[in-house]
Amino acid sequence: MPAPTSLASWRFTGTLRHYQADVLDRIDVVAPGPLHIVAPPGSGKTLLGLLLAQRRGARTVVLAPTTTIRSQWARHAASLSRDAGALSEDAGNPGDLTVLTYQALSVLDSANPFADLARRRWLGDLEQDGRTAEAAEQWLSDLEAGNPQPYKRGIASRSRTIRRQLAKENPETLVQALHPNALALIDRLVAHGVETIVLDECHHLLDHWALVVATLAARIRATGVEPLLIGLTATLPSPDDANEYDNYTSLLGDVDYEVPVPAVVREGNLAPYRDLVRFAEPTRDELAFLAAHADGLAVLLRTTFAHQTGLAFLIHKLQPEPETRDELEPPAPGVDEDRRLARAFADDFGGSEAAAAMLATASPQHPLVSLLPDVARRPPTTDESLRLLARFALDRLLPNPDEEARWRRIRRTLADFGYSLTDRGVRRTRDPVDTMLASSLAKDFAACDILRIEREALGDERLRALVVTDFAEHGNAHGGLVGTAGALRTLGVVVADTATHTLRPMLVTGGHTRIAARDADVLVPALGELLGIPVAAVPLLEDTQVAEVHAPGVGAERLVRAASVLLTRGTVQVVVGTRGLFGEG
Template sequence: MLDLNFKGRWRKYQKQVLDRFQDYQADGHVHLVAAPGSGKTTIGIELIARFGNPALVLVPTVTIREQWVDRIQTAFLENEQKISDLVSQNLKEMKALTIVTYQAFHSAMNQLQSQEDGEAEDFVGFDLLASLRAQKVATLCLDECHHLRNEWWKSLEAFRKQYEQLQVISLTATPPYDSEPELWERYIRMCGEIDQEITVPELVKEDTLCPHQDFVYICSPTAEESEHLRQFEDRKWEYIHQLLVNPDFQALVSGSKVLKGDISSDVLLEDPKYLSAILIYMYSQGLTIPDSLENLLGAKRLPQVNSYWLELLLQSVLYQTPDWYEDSNGFREKLESELKARGLVEKRQVYLVKSKASDQLLTQSLGKLSAIADIFLTEYESLGQELRQLVLADYIRKDFVTYLGDGQAGISQLGVLPYFESIRRKAQEHEIPVSLAVLSGSVVILPTDVVAELKELLPQVPLSFSSIGHLDPKDYVQVGFPSSAKGIVAAVTELFQRGQIQVLVGTKSLLGEGWDAPCVNSLILGSFVGSFMLSNQMRGRAIRIWPGHPEKTSNIWHLVAVQAQALITLPGEEPRPESNQDLQTLSRRMEHFLGLAYNQESIETGLDRLDFPKPPFRKKQISEYNERVKSLSKDRAGLRKKWQDALVVADRFEIVTEVAAQQQKIPIMLQFDALKWVRMSLLLLAVDLLLLLFRLRLIRVWWLTAACLLFFAFASWRYLCYKSPYKRLQSLGEQIRKALLDLGHLTDGQSRVQVEEDKGNYMIFVYLKGGSMRNKELFAQTVGEFFAPVDNQRYLLKAEKVRQDQSPYYAVPSLFDKRKEEAQKFLDFLTPTIGHYHLVYTRTEAGRKTLLEARIKALSNKNDRTLTKKKVKSRLE
């Protein structure tokens, strides 16, 4: 047995996991999903202790590795016990508990040299498997393993195949619920089935996480950036309008081998969007299109050319299918040169819908500097000396050191030091006595008046203090320390906890993951690089409870830069909100964060819960939104009450994944059929009554009248059922659930389909209630793909007879498109609900033609979109 004894008191949900340990470990795996701040590490250590064998723990980063070691020391060992006797952080010097990063493990498995965070290790010639066997390691603990690079996954899978039976503990905050079946199966093979899920709302309800709220501050580009963007757009659209009517360009396209019939239909339909782009351009310019190509395309009317189709055409001309065009005059080379000169081509990709240059400018807009300073001021006005604000950045920007303290110096980059200086200037402008600090791996700046306390916290570390930039040494000093020194981060964190530091600016690599300071009550995510996993970890820094401060609430601030005017477009073309990468990143981030909605007592995911404005954006709209969120951020008592009200729905609740479908997209065929039955029954009833009226009946057969009445009643009931899109979607969802069950994609037959109506927005939400989160995700994914616009799906469902307001096409979801038999079975399940559709395989010539027709119709309908979000529901609903 490992000599580990937990010294604290288990939380309710932690105790549930431990009480079920015997059941969970029956398959050799314990798989726990829990939000950041739930104490996964502590549970993991206890599970290792209960297995009782020497263990190998694999973690994502060096910071988290050290967090594991610290947690073992503080929560499981008595003071006289030495951590070094029990724990090793080196695979070459294993102990009963060996904790290393996935990178080090990968290097050891492949006998490579490893280099991470300044730590070098040479594993050439090292036999990892033999060393593990010698240490008798029989427990493997995986922390956030599904986020690994592919080559690290391969090393882990090779290890599992070669090593003897292992007991596996898997801990994660973000399992890949929405991944492809193959990736999910790979994940489950490694980690085992999920044994328990612990969500953020549950943790807030149990006072394990504090009440919190996400706020988005909309940043406008600086005047210089706006002018740059305006000039870029002006130049782009001026050139595009000239290009559309350029005789050389028209000659290049109209002289295409495609239009001459020199390219086979099979080749054209392999990727038909390029054919579509040619014909749409020709149509928009009033140029002649061969009848054979119109027939091949299958569309009666083509849309007008827009930036999407022109981008595809240029991509075809320059890079994708240049052999389709005869270019005797060398126009193509000139075209490419002109597009590159305007920043519209990068790495052989044409950008008209999106612009890499504009995206980068907005993502790294200097407007975020004033936003961060404004957020600081707002939070200080609300909390005063109680403020504990953490600001995270991607880079330090050491070259800015010389400008610190110079209030006239311009700031040209985002990063730790520019953020520090922006906040310092704002505090100076408003005469705010706030203590600011910088904490990164190589630069530490502290208020001068905390130096004595720092020395007391680090008596064994030789520290030096010097002036930095133009900052007055009476106010701030830079801390120098040996590269091997330990405890700097812990000491500065302690000063932060004590309130000697109120605003701490640092790098996400050091403080964004694994670092723990429960006092943080305001977090500004000034990072523009990173995955959802990392942003989730960063967010987790702010939402922990603060022992001794039960009133703590926390605000998490996200920054997004947008242009405060509508873009110039082609006639009839709407601005595309997705063209802004910064906004896209924010939207993806919010898809995963469960939090309070601003205007209702609900907990859900998605940007809509924050009442985020819809583009195109206007300056007044942006200003009003920012003022509103700043006002909301100050109502911390109201925030706590809203969480209480939202969580009072029931003692037990579950997370569901809702899919919203627009009413006009829900299959309507059987409504027409039912209406036809109603009319037929009325006709029969009328004939029967006429026969009675004119005494044409020789024999009184009352059962015929009764039969007519019953048929009318049944037909009317059926019509009323299918007249309601709510009931039609309920029926459709149930058939999809049965299809998923039949093919083995759902593991729980006890789940049920629920439908809710949002009459104001003409949307209907459908979701699966009960069962695992994976089942809910698969159901939502399948429904969403069924309603999705036609793009390049392998199978489509095509209506045999198109009725008014009926969608002629639906997509066969990816879970059913691998084999024709499965696609057909999906249709068979849906036929009783959607009516007469037939299966179209789109990888044949005829199928590609149908696909092309369907895509053009889908693209012409701008409303063909579905919305998916998670939401907290009472188990009793």
């Protein structure tokens, strides 16, 4: 057994729930191997983890996915501890119980050790799109010099992909790529004598987080001590990605104890509930978009190349610059165009054929069209058009900072049609029908209708509702026509909808706190009283019915607690938020 620490003196003076007592009776913290516990939200996993660590008695590190959840662990631990100085949230000064985020332990070196590999991968992407190695190198160098921001984004994106692959194929390489501060933290925890590792919301332990935690455990093991890993989660990860799932199971093994949902309901810690489904049909405008999206894509592509810049791109594609001395000599009338057209087809037949078809369609009166063979005077196929658009965007727009708005506009529009414009070309992504269904505005209207029905059944005095979305903004995040779903949009609909506009809603996400502007006189003083600081609410420019709440220095954790208090009091009747805050602590 480890040497006792202040954890051994912890005392829980409350009453354990029956299933909590059952877990503590059944689980042996001395036996070798990890502990893997699955329990639904509201079942008291935090208390279980702390009491298991207390029973083990060794110095402990708790790892949590967010700073909000990290603070909750520290607060619960303080209620058990007789020595507040033994608790720490400071990575530089660990205590007998240290609570950190997974990110603190796994941040990569800011110098980006994968940058060279990322650049080589990018060059390969460009060559796959039909460029020569020399042309790919020249394009990437021009982008780096002319518009460094998208260059840096491209390197960072490919570095993340390489990191994930290395996590699967060569974990030691990944560990070597950790930031020196992260490596120093691992060594500090080992030297401090940490023997118990509590992994909250451990379903997040996929990809490199699992491997970094495994590294910490291995270094503790190298000192001659067998660490105890305690994994706590409400949701087991999906086995769809076999590599990531193997990382998870190799760390935590099979489930040792699963708390059944009915047991939590019976104890009164989870409200009785019924699973109900509300089907929402897309709005009339969304259905019209779906019916016409194929024609809309064709219009976008053709109008792009009817524009002066796009037309100049087609001409340059079909009339490349002279390369030889013969080509520089004055030719007979009409011969130069024919000669350069022949060279364009010889150098890149597919690209030139697509450019010829697009020129004949977008600008049929252009003099060059008369020199094209009859088979080239036709509408381009969708694939040809997209290939041209990708090359146009990469060669003429992305390297030029002045064309940033146009690049974004084309990218946003393509996203609505199920295509992604990236720094390596155009790629097929999610089907536009799926995108529309995922982000349909009808879902927000359905939420308002459900609130209306509940309001009629319960009355305003009893109505308390939580609307949970996947993210603050999600769905077609890059699109312009389809739009973006999520908590921010949902609140705006709840504020404006005739069925709910007299309710008092509040939104809390990781980055935003919003209320209806009409409720500012009531909610701003109430929030100021709860938070203990001056609070202000400023109407949004794009929707003056909604106001952004400003509470300087207050994090999401305190705002969630304030929203909970206001909901309990009935000052707020509807809280809109994300599952990251309300579904995971």
